[in-house]
Amino acid sequence: MTSPADAHELVTAVAGYGLPAAGPAGRGGHDHVLGPPLVRPLDARLPDGVWTALLAHCRSQRVTGFLALAVREGALPTRPDQAKEADTAHREAMSTVLVLERLLLDTADLLTGEGIAVRALKGSSVAHLDYPAPELRSFGDVDLLVRSEQFDDAVAALGRAGHRRRFPQPRPGFDRRFSKGTSFVTDMGTEIDLHRTFVMGPFGLTIKLDDLWARASTFCVGGVALSSLGREERFLHTCFHASLGDNPPRLLALRDVAQVVLGGRLDLHLVRALAASWQADAVLARAVHLAWQAFGLDVAGSPLAAWAVTYRPDHHERRALAAYTDPHGGYSARSAAALRAVPGVRGKAAYLRALAFPARDYLDPRHRGRVDRWRHGVAAILRRERSGPARTGQP
Numbered sequence: 001m002t003s004p005a006d007a008h009e010l011v012t013a014v015a016g017y018g019l020p021a022a023g024p025a026g027r028g029g030h031d032h033v034l035g036p037p038l039v040r041p042l043d044a045r046l047p048d049g050v051w052t053a054l055l056a057h058c059r060s061q062r063v064t065g066f067l068a069l070a071v072r073e074g075a076l077p078t079r080p081d082q083a084k085e086a087d088t089a090h091r092e093a094m095s096t097v098l099v100l101e102r103l104l105l106d107t108a109d110l111l112t113g114e115g116i117a118v119r120a121l122k123g124s125s126v127a128h129l130d131y132p133a134p135e136l137r138s139f140g141d142v143d144l145l146v147r148s149e150q151f152d153d154a155v156a157a158l159g160r161a162g163h164r165r166r167f168p169q170p171r172p173g174f175d176r177r178f179s180k181g182t183s184f185v186t187d188m189g190t191e192i193d194l195h196r197t198f199v200m201g202p203f204g205l206t207i208k209l210d211d212l213w214a215r216a217s218t219f220c221v222g223g224v225a226l227s228s229l230g231r232e233e234r235f236l237h238t239c240f241h242a243s244l245g246d247n248p249p250r251l252l253a254l255r256d257v258a259q260v261v262l263g264g265r266l267d268l269h270l271v272r273a274l275a276a277s278w279q280a281d282a283v284l285a286r287a288v289h290l291a292w293q294a295f296g297l298d299v300a301g302s303p304l305a306a307w308a309v310t311y312r313p314d315h316h317e318r319r320a321l322a323a324y325t326d327p328h329g330g331y332s333a334r335s336a337a338a339l340r341a342v343p344g345v346r347g348k349a350a351y352l353r354a355l356a357f358p359a360r361d362y363l364d365p366r367h368r369g370r371v372d373r374w375r376h377g378v379a380a381i382l383r384r385e386r387s388g389p390a391r392t393g394q395p
Contacts, residue, residue, distance in 0.1 A: 007053035014054070015063040015251035016295035017070045018136075020262040051082050055089060061251040064090040065136040093138035100124070101221050103190055104142045107158070108226060111146065114157045118227070119145040119216065121195060121237060125228035128219035130260050137252070141191040145229075148196045148209060151176035155194065158184050163192060170358035178342065178351055180204050198240040201334035202320040205341035206279040232270045235260045236280065239287035244324040249290060257291040261302055268304055282321055285311035316340075 046054065058067045068090040070076040071083050078086065104124055111118050123139025131137050146154045155175070159165065163184035169175045175182055181195040197204040197212075215230030228234060238260060242253040260266060275284040288308035292299060299305045313321065323329050323337035335355060342351045 007050050007057055010050070010054050011057035011061060011063065012251060012294055014058060014067050014070055014076070015061060015255050016258065016297075017066045017075065019255075019258055019295065019297075020264070045077055045079055046082070051078070051085075055085060058086075059089055059093075062093070062138045062140065063252055063255065064093045065138060066255070069136065090138075094135060096140065097124075097127075097135075097138055099188070100139065100142055100190060103186065103192070104144075104226070105221055105224055107142060107144060107192055110161055111144070111154055111157060114153060116146055116150045116154050116157065117213070119212065120219075120226050120228045121145050121193075122241065124221060125217070125219060125226070125234065126238065126256055128221070129217055129228060129231070129234065130256065130263065137256075141193055143193045143195060145195045145212060147213065148176045151181070151194070151196050155182065158192065158194065162187060166191075168359065168362045170362050171354040172359075174354045177347075178205070178338070178354075198237050199244050199324075200331075200338070201244075201323050202337045202341040203240065203244060203278075203280055203283055203324075205338055205343075208277055211274060211277070231260075231265065232267055232274060235266060235271060236274055236278075236284065239284050240280070242287040242290060243283045243321075247325050247327070251294065254287075254291040254294045257287050258295055258297060261288065261291075261304055262297075266304075271304070272307075281311065282313040282317040284308070285313070286321065 055067075058064050064086070067076070068086050071078050071086045101124055104120060108118050108120065121143035123137075123141070123143060124134075127134040127137035127139065152173075152175075155165070163186050166183040166185055169179065169182065176196060180197055180200040181193065184192040184194065186192065197207050197209060212229060212233055215233065216227045217230055217234065218225050218227055220226070229237060235257075238253070238256045242249045242257050245253060271284070272281075275281050285308040288302075288305050289311075291297070292302075292305045292309065297305065299309055320337055320341075323334045326333065339348060339351060342348045
């Protein structure tokens, strides 16, 4: 590897470094196994241009923990100055994590003090519950789940605490009925994502929200016990994030998927049952397929992966997936696609009314009013219709 372009390939190898070994029945091996050498021969050293690009990619993909591990274990030969840079990059990421975990504790304490039940999502919970060492996994914000019926109370509590809501809702009550949630920015510039479901759009509306509260896992931060989703529900959230979040997905999101599957502790029957119940088979299949493809993993090592690579979404699933993956999509396309998933005629009418006639403070200042808002929204939807949905939910 001699050019900065080679760093794109190498960062994927770094992101997959140290994945658990899968046994013949798809069960996980050790909590951590030494990964293969990432550069051959072992006495090779990365040129400065490749190293600089690799370090930048690892930062942006949030995989500095795996980079530091690979360097420390000798799988990625480096000069002393490069090893120090890898260590510094990960220390910086962990400094952010410490700030965010303090915010997580404070926010959970604030909400529970108001009688609001919370579940920690993503970042900290995945790091502590799904990795052999939480310091391997970094994250960039705080994610919390609250019940729909307590969503407005949680929003009010965060506002009273001085956190600034990033976006208003179209009309009062819209978020607790139809949206994923909302985001807040603290006075330090850190972000709190308040969820009532996993994602906006059609797939967020078909999740049976009571399932997210039926079971819990517990982890500790600074000696304080916090509740997260049950293992299988947490894994499915990981899949939603990998399938429907960034496009293309961050390598860290794909690592999370592979880490949990290869860890061998999943109840695969429960995973499949929940996904089917939530009309999310296509989401699950896409996430696992993307992870196996990214890291070059053997499908034979996992029954779930073997199912995922052969899964073919139906017409409705393809259209729903396209609302998230189509480059011409966005908020308007997802909002339009969500209408089919809104339950009941009255629910659909309330949903459309809120989007057609939103409160004034919701209107984007770039648009001159409701007519312009809908012109922009309809144009986005028409672009999506002309391009057509993806042929399959697989990459």
